[in-house]
Amino acid sequence: xxxxxxxxxxxxxxxxxxxxxxxxxxxTGTDAVDATDxTDATDADxTDATDADxTDATDADxSDATDADxSDATDADxSDATDADxSDATDATDxSDATDAxDATDxSDATDxSDATDxTDATDxTDATDxTDxTDxPATPFDTLGGKPAVEALxxxxxxxxxxxxxxxxxxxxxxxxxxxxxLCLVKQVSELLSAPGIxxxxxxxxxxxxxxxxxxxxxxxxxVSKADFADLLGHIVTSAQDLSVPDxxxxxxxxxxxxxxxxxxEDTTNDAxxxxxxxxxxxxxxxxxxxxxxxxxxxxxxGFFGTANVARxxxxxxxxxxxxxxxxxxxxxxxxxxxxxGDGTGIPCLDMEASHNGMQDDQGNPVTKADFDxxxxxxxxxxxxxxxxxxxxxxxxxxxxSLCPAIVADQATCPQ
Ligand code: HEM
Numbered sequence: 001x002x003x004x005x006x007x008x009x010x011x012x013x014x015x016x017x018x019x020x021x022x023x024x025x026x027x028t029g030t031d032a033v034d035a036t037d038x039t040d041a042t043d044a045d046x047t048d049a050t051d052a053d054x055t056d057a058t059d060a061d062x063s064d065a066t067d068a069d070x071s072d073a074t075d076a077d078x079s080d081a082t083d084a085d086x087s088d089a090t091d092a093t094d095x096s097d098a099t100d101a102x103d104a105t106d107x108s109d110a111t112d113x114s115d116a117t118d119x120t121d122a123t124d125x126t127d128a129t130d131x132t133d134x135t136d137x138p139a140t141p142f143d144t145l146g147g148k149p150a151v152e153a154l155x156x157x158x159x160x161x162x163x164x165x166x167x168x169x170x171x172x173x174x175x176x177x178x179x180x181x182x183x184l185c186l187v188k189q190v191s192e193l194l195s196a197p198g199i200x201x202x203x204x205x206x207x208x209x210x211x212x213x214x215x216x217x218x219x220x221x222x223x224x225v226s227k228a229d230f231a232d233l234l235g236h237i238v239t240s241a242q243d244l245s246v247p248d249x250x251x252x253x254x255x256x257x258x259x260x261x262x263x264x265x266x267e268d269t270t271n272d273a274x275x276x277x278x279x280x281x282x283x284x285x286x287x288x289x290x291x292x293x294x295x296x297x298x299x300x301x302x303x304g305f306f307g308t309a310n311v312a313r314x315x316x317x318x319x320x321x322x323x324x325x326x327x328x329x330x331x332x333x334x335x336x337x338x339x340x341x342x343g344d345g346t347g348i349p350c351l352d353m354e355a356s357h358n359g360m361q362d363d364q365g366n367p368v369t370k371a372d373f374d375x376x377x378x379x380x381x382x383x384x385x386x387x388x389x390x391x392x393x394x395x396x397x398x399x400x401x402x403s404l405c406p407a408i409v410a411d412q413a414t415c416p417q
Contacts, residue, residue, distance in 0.1 A: 140194060140196065140197070141194040142195055142197075145194060148187070148191065151190050151191050151194070151196075152187055153244060154190060154244055154246070155183055155187050155190065155240075157240040157243055157244060158186070158236050158240040159182075161236040161240060162233060165232060166282045166283045167228075167229070167232050167281050167282065167283060168232050168233055169282070170281075170282045170320075170328055170329045170330050171223065171225070171229070171329040173330070173335070173336050173339055174329070174330065174335075174336065175334040175336055175349075176331060178212075181211065181213070184211055184213070185201070185211065185213035185214075185219075188201050188209075188211070188213055189201045189213075190254075193254055193257050194250070201213060201215075202214060202215040203215060204216070204217055216261045216265050217264040217265075220264070220265045222267075223329060224268055224273060224276075224327065224329070225265055225266050225267055225268065226266065226267075226269075226271045226277050227262070227268065227269050227270070227271055228271045228277070228281070229266075229281075230262050230265055234255065234258055234259060237254065238251055238254075238255055241254060273327075274326060274327030274328060275325075275326035275328075275393045275396060275397065276323060276328030276329075277328075278393060279384075279387075279388075279389050279393060280388075282319065282323060282328065284387060284389075285323055285326065285328075286315075288322070288380075288383045288384050288387050288389065289318045289322065289383070290315065291382075291387065292379050292380050292382075292383035293311060293314065295382060295383060299375060299379065301371075302362075302372050304362030304363040304364060304366070305360060305361075305363075305368065307362075307363050313340070313346055313350075316339050316340065316350070317332075317335075317350035317351075320332050320335065320350055321350070322397070325397060325401075326393075332350055333351075334349065335349045335350055352407070353407035354407040357407065357409075367409075368408055368409050368410055369409060369410065370405070370411070370414035370415065372409070373409050373415075377398060380397070380398070380401060381394055381398060402415075402416060
């Protein structure tokens with residue numbers, strides 16, 4: 001590059017010397033021997049007459065080293081290593097040189113992992129202290145794991161596992177939940193745990209933050225979360241982190257920090273405060289309902305009512321109803337789409353007993369009688385007993401079911417008063 005620079009200067013001087021001669025022969029202000037641009041070295045533009053653009057013909061881009069921008073034409077972007085930002089045009093991504101530490105745009109360089117495209121530069125509020133651009137302090141675990149995108153991926157993996165776990169997913173399948181906020185708050189919690197700069201999550205006794213994230217006691221109050229629920233959920237945090245290759249040391253710390261939240265979150269420390277917990281949570285209820293539907297379908301006395309029923313929907317709604325009656329976390333009628341669209345294909349939330357049985361007839365045109373009702377409750381009892389539901393719990397469940405009689409049978413007067 002330097003050699004070429006001096007050759008250019010030399011050529012420029014030589015041409016300047018020539019043009020002085022030309023100027024002496026010019027009579028009209030133009031150089032008679034300069035056919036190309038009609039000017040010569042003494043013209044107002046001070047350029048040499050032999051090049052097409054009025055600059056020095058020896059530079060590839062039509063400019064030379066003495067140009068006002070101080071750049072040299074051999075750079076693809078028209079700048080050179082002497083540019084103000086010290087960068088070179090050979091880095092197509094950020095206009096800086098891949099080997100230099102400072103890019104005028106984001107203060108980092110594309111090759112140091114902290115360029116604007118990796119979510120960890122100055123525009124995301126985590127630069128300057130993230131230890132990823134060579135000029136910062138030590139990296140935090142948050143940075144090492146990949147910053148916010150990595151934490152979001154972790155939380156999404158976790159949410160997928162929780163959603164697929166029938167032991168605990170009933171807590172999250174109500175329209176009343178704010179799952180977008182849950183995700184945001186979890187990302188914040190994990191970011192804080194990983195020492196992300198400037199991120200704090202409300203502690204015990206503190207009110208919600210500006211995103212509505214509450215402290216753990218407030219967020220879980222009244223849910224009846226059991227010790228078993230907590231262990232299952234914590235297990236998903238750990239396996240999600242393992243799936244994403246989070247180092248064991250960080251997983252260990254996370255288990256401790258999240259594990260310590262148990263006292264604020266768990267209300268049922270012995271896993272038996274409700275029938276729901278005692279019978280074995282939702283998986284047990286699903287089994288009871290599956291068995292119950294089999295019994296109904298096999299019963300000629302009442303199966304005429306179910307010939308056209310959407311069995312998947314019926315099961316979804318029955319499981320939710322029994323879960324709620326058993327003191328579990330389902331809110332009947334507040335189904336989320338994944339259950340009534342993905343699950344049963346209808347998109348309609350589970351109907352109340354009156355709406356779903358009003359005017360109902362079997363395949364012979366008969367209305368629902370008290371005898372039909374009793375037959376059905378009998379199948380519920382048989383299925384529950386077959387699945388180890390205790391007599392006491394079954395009695396409590398049956399009591400609630402019987403109270404639904406007036407909403408279901410055609411002749412309400414036949415129901416127990
Ligand atoms: C270490 C364990 C846990 C952590 C770190 C945790 C964290 C959180 C966070 C950050 C929120 C959002 C708070 C807010 O919306 O203000 C939340 C909400 C919630 N949590 Fe937990 N949780 C844990 C355990 C559990 C367990 C075991 C269950 C039940 C199985 C559960 C059920 C819920 C539900 C249903 C919500 C949504 C509440 C709503 O939207 O109204 N959580 N949790």
